[in-house]
Amino acid sequence: MEQFTSFSEEDRKLLNELAFKRQRQYGAGEDIIREGEHSSDIHLVLSGLACRYKILEDGRRQILAFLVAGDPCDSEIFILKEMDHSICTLAPSVIASISGGIMRDLLLNRPGIALALWWGTLQDESVLRERIVDHGRRDAYSRIAFLIYEMLLRMRAVGVIEDQHFEFPVTQADLADATGLTPVHVNRMIQRLREEKLIANEGKRWTVLDPAGLREAAHFNPNYLHLDRAQAEPDSNVAKRLKGLI
Amino acid sequence: MEQFTSFSEEDRKLLNELAFKRQRQYGAGEDIIREGEHSSDIHLVLSGLACRYKILEDGRRQILAFLVAGDPCDSEIFILKEMDHSICTLAPSVIASISGGIMRDLLLNRPGIALALWWGTLQDESVLRERIVDHGRRDAYSRIAFLIYEMLLRMRAVGVIEDQHFEFPVTQADLADATGLTPVHVNRMIQRLREEKLIANEGKRWTVLDPAGLREAAHFNPNYLHLDRAQAEPDSNVAKRLKGLI
DNA sequence: CGATTCATTGACCGGGATCAAGAACCGTGG
DNA sequence: CCACGGTTCTTGATCCCGGTCAATGAATCG
Numbered sequence: 001m002e003q004f005t006s007f008s009e010e011d012r013k014l015l016n017e018l019a020f021k022r023q024r025q026y027g028a029g030e031d032i033i034r035e036g037e038h039s040s041d042i043h044l045v046l047s048g049l050a051c052r053y054k055i056l057e058d059g060r061r062q063i064l065a066f067l068v069a070g071d072p073c074d075s076e077i078f079i080l081k082e083m084d085h086s087i088c089t090l091a092p093s094v095i096a097s098i099s100g101g102i103m104r105d106l107l108l109n110r111p112g113i114a115l116a117l118w119w120g121t122l123q124d125e126s127v128l129r130e131r132i133v134d135h136g137r138r139d140a141y142s143r144i145a146f147l148i149y150e151m152l153l154r155m156r157a158v159g160v161i162e163d164q165h166f167e168f169p170v171t172q173a174d175l176a177d178a179t180g181l182t183p184v185h186v187n188r189m190i191q192r193l194r195e196e197k198l199i200a201n202e203g204k205r206w207t208v209l210d211p212a213g214l215r216e217a218a219h220f221n222p223n224y225l226h227l228d229r230a231q232a233e234p235d236s237n238v239a240k241r242l243k244g245l246i
Numbered sequence: 247m248e249q250f251t252s253f254s255e256e257d258r259k260l261l262n263e264l265a266f267k268r269q270r271q272y273g274a275g276e277d278i279i280r281e282g283e284h285s286s287d288i289h290l291v292l293s294g295l296a297c298r299y300k301i302l303e304d305g306r307r308q309i310l311a312f313l314v315a316g317d318p319c320d321s322e323i324f325i326l327k328e329m330d331h332s333i334c335t336l337a338p339s340v341i342a343s344i345s346g347g348i349m350r351d352l353l354l355n356r357p358g359i360a361l362a363l364w365w366g367t368l369q370d371e372s373v374l375r376e377r378i379v380d381h382g383r384r385d386a387y388s389r390i391a392f393l394i395y396e397m398l399l400r401m402r403a404v405g406v407i408e409d410q411h412f413e414f415p416v417t418q419a420d421l422a423d424a425t426g427l428t429p430v431h432v433n434r435m436i437q438r439l440r441e442e443k444l445i446a447n448e449g450k451r452w453t454v455l456d457p458a459g460l461r462e463a464a465h466f467n468p469n470y471l472h473l474d475r476a477q478a479e480p481d482s483n484v485a486k487r488l489k490g491l492i
Numbered sequence: 493c494g495a496t497t498c499a500t501t502g503a504c505c506g507g508g509a510t511c512a513a514g515a516a517c518c519g520t521g522g
Numbered sequence: 523c524c525a526c527g528g529t530t531c532t533t534g535a536t537c538c539c540g541g542t543c544a545a546t547g548a549a550t551c552g
Contacts, residue, residue, distance in 0.1 A: 430509075431508055
């Protein structure tokens with residue numbers, strides 16, 4: 001959440017306390033919130049891995065986004081009456097619940113936190129757009145490379161990387177559901193990436209051996225992550241601009 | 247914009263005046279704003295047809311969304327420093343510009359308008375998610391059917407439909423760029439939809455002959471449009487909730 | 493140590509891409 | 523009014539990426 005703006009000490013302490021207050025351990029493959037439901041709480045991934053997904057009429061699944069430590073799950077629930085997709089864990093995870101009422105106070109009184117959520121929404125949208133390009137116009141090989149490279153950047157952003165290693169506890173079937181491919185073909189593409197010495201993985205521990213090469217394979221252009229904005233624009237300006245808004 | 251909430255008479259008059267003040271006629275295929283640019287104005291489609299799109303390294307294009315009369319183009323420009331995609335017209339169109347400063351005042355003082363924009367953002371996100379499902383998991387035939395059916399609903403929502411006719415001035419190449427297919431295959435799928443008496447089109451004038459059948463072909467589930475929310479939740483409640491937010 | 497999930501491999505098939513050539517439809521100027 | 527060059531639509535032939543089906547290991551777990 002702090003990717004775009006830095007919280008004040010107070011903000012951070014407040015959020016930490018809230019997140020600490022009500023947390024729950026989930027196993028792998030448990031739903032956190034389901035399509036059609038409404039919750040008065042919003043959820044936050046503290047550790048592990050979750051994903052947004054939809055189930056088609058015929059039972060197939062499409063994963064829309066992965067949620068890593070620090071990602072809010074369902075901030076849209078303030079405005080929309082019910083979820084249009086579900087969220088489940090992919091690995092054992094710790095999820096915090098924050099009551100909607102308290103969150104509303106935070107948004108009202110803590111521009112730093114409101115800002116972070118707002119930016120998060122817009123970045124989510126941007127990521128979704130990039131995924132459409134990915135699905136519409138890139139081949140299976142690039143798609144897998146893209147997904148892994150994006151995960152590398154996100155893991156790096158939240159600081160859970162040592163060397164080029166990171167935990168990404170998904171099955172190849174999960175990757176298939178995320179990329180719109182079949183597990184069989186995901187397997188073949190991963191093998192190719194391994195043969196080309198771009199990545200390696202033992203179990204759920206992934207390693208990017210050649211970041212530049214992987215990025216090349218993915219045709220990755222980081223524009224859409226809006227990562228540079230944080231540097232480009234001093235926080236005070238952004239905060240001011242938001243203040244004009246809310 | 248009024249899909250989710252009804253404006254007060256004042257709101258509507260204000261917006262109408264603003265939109266009337268500075269409008270410009272665009273030809274077909276002109277860029278309104280380009281990736282990487284920042285504009286202090288926000289744009290609004292008054293008539294015609296525009297689209298969000300991205301160009302890949304190799305020159306291919308992916309259309310991310312169609313923008314019809316009433317759609318705001320770039321409200322995200324308040325927060326993000328530059329566009330991560332471009333917007334161009336697909337047919338001769340009239341586009342209004344509203345200065346960022348004025349818009350900011352509106353957002354500050356007119357909860358109805360702020361609400362409409364906010365909901366619009368969330369609905370956009372929802373539509374993007376559905377498009378990912380579409381691209382990831384449905385075949386070419388369903389994808390084309392889906393696109394046309396969605397357009398029918400949107401055209402109906404903004405009230406530019408007589409019988410089942412509506413103007414949708416795109417080429418088959420445009421549809422290909424939107425669905426991630428080739429123009430040749432788009433052509434074959436449209437022919438199939440015509441043979442099956444689901445749709446007809448002469449030139450840019452499209453007709454849905456059999457809405458139920460088309461919807462069936464598209465595997466269309468309207469959840470994601472959040473159209474029912476407008477009825478389900480009285481405006482006052484939503485407004486109150488938003489007021490707690492901003 | 494059985495049972496179940498997950499990764500891997502091979503053979504084969506098909507949806508959609510690619511390439512290429514006509515046909516129909518423009519707006520434009522003579 | 524017609525001739526025209528440029529889009530756009532249509533059709534056919536062929537190819538290939540990725541899907542499907544099925545079987546075999548490998549790994550994890552009660």
